[in-house]
Amino acid sequence: MLTFWYAPGTCALATHLALEYAGAPYEAKRLDFRKGEQRSPEYLRINPKGRVPALVTERGVLTETTALLQYVAQVFPQAGLAPLDDPFALAKMNAFNGYLASTVHVNHAHKLRGYRWVDEGDEAALAAMMKKVPQTMADSFTLIEEQMFQGPWVLGERLSTSDFYLYTLAGWLEGDGVDVQRFPRVADHMRRAEALPAVQKVVAQHKA
Template identity: 60%
Template sequence: MLNLFYAAHTCALASHIALEEAGADYTLTRISFAGADQRKPDYLKINPKGRVPALVTDRGVLTETPAMLAYIAQSYPQAKLAPLQDPFAFAQAQAFNSYLCSSLHVAHAHRMRGYRWVEADDTHAIEAMKKKVPQSVYDGFALVEQHMLAGPWVLGESYTICDAYLFTLAQWLEADGVDPARLPRVAEHRRRVADRPAVMRAIAAELAA
């Protein structure tokens, strides 16, 4: 059985949603950032990076959201969460998810984790990074808005792992100082994904834990 290690209000929600959409048999293990669980020896044995999510499989542990989403889609092909039969379309899905991971999520992280990029005692640099977040996050989502949404869903007419991931990051727009009204297509996509039963179940499970 799969076991997803997650923390509430993090990118782990994307993989959680994908597991629900796939109808996977899995368990959840919550990591408390407040309790610094991610730095404790037991968790570091699972994920030495000290971050979430981590997905324990019968072949080992997977980390990094794009990899985990691809694994879920490929493990449950009947759920049709990715265009697995079309190498180019699948590469497009991977490119989109890689952009979210390497660009949009990083822009968001500058708001509360500037110490990853500069010395923790360099308060001026950290504050400058925070000040830039509303613009850098907006710019990243504007690129999605204008060039990356192929249809009602990210890749066009079919819902995929890309939609779960975009939805997860779009949940943070307001906290990052971005008005969703400036991104009407992204905002509508967020509303549409939020109405999916699998998404409702994943969010409810994380809030109830």
């Protein structure tokens, strides 16, 4: 049995969706960031980074969304969440997920977590970072829409971990001041993902 730690409104949703879709045996444990539970001694023993997601396996704890998505795809190959038999296609999937993690997520984080990158008390720098978020998020999704997205799923006809990751981060656009309808293919992708029973089940848990 796997133990999965998550918090609503975070990138942990992507791995949670993959676990549910794959039919993995797991127990989900929810953290309340508003109460600072991610900094509790109990959780820091699991993940010293104090962030989510974290997945406790029989061999130890795994963190970072890209790693967890790859793990789920490989441990539960029957779900077909990665083109494990095609090195090039697998690399394309990991490149897409890497872009979401290294660029899109960082763009989003500049809105509320700019303190990670500036000196304490530098309010002007924080304000500048927040002001830039709608532009950087829109620029990233323009690239996804026009160059990186094959359709109807990220890799074409087959569903993959990239679809759960894209769905998660696209859900942040409205809060970042960007209308997802500017990106018709991404908007259609969100509707397609929301029709999946696994997505409906997990999203309801995150909203509860």
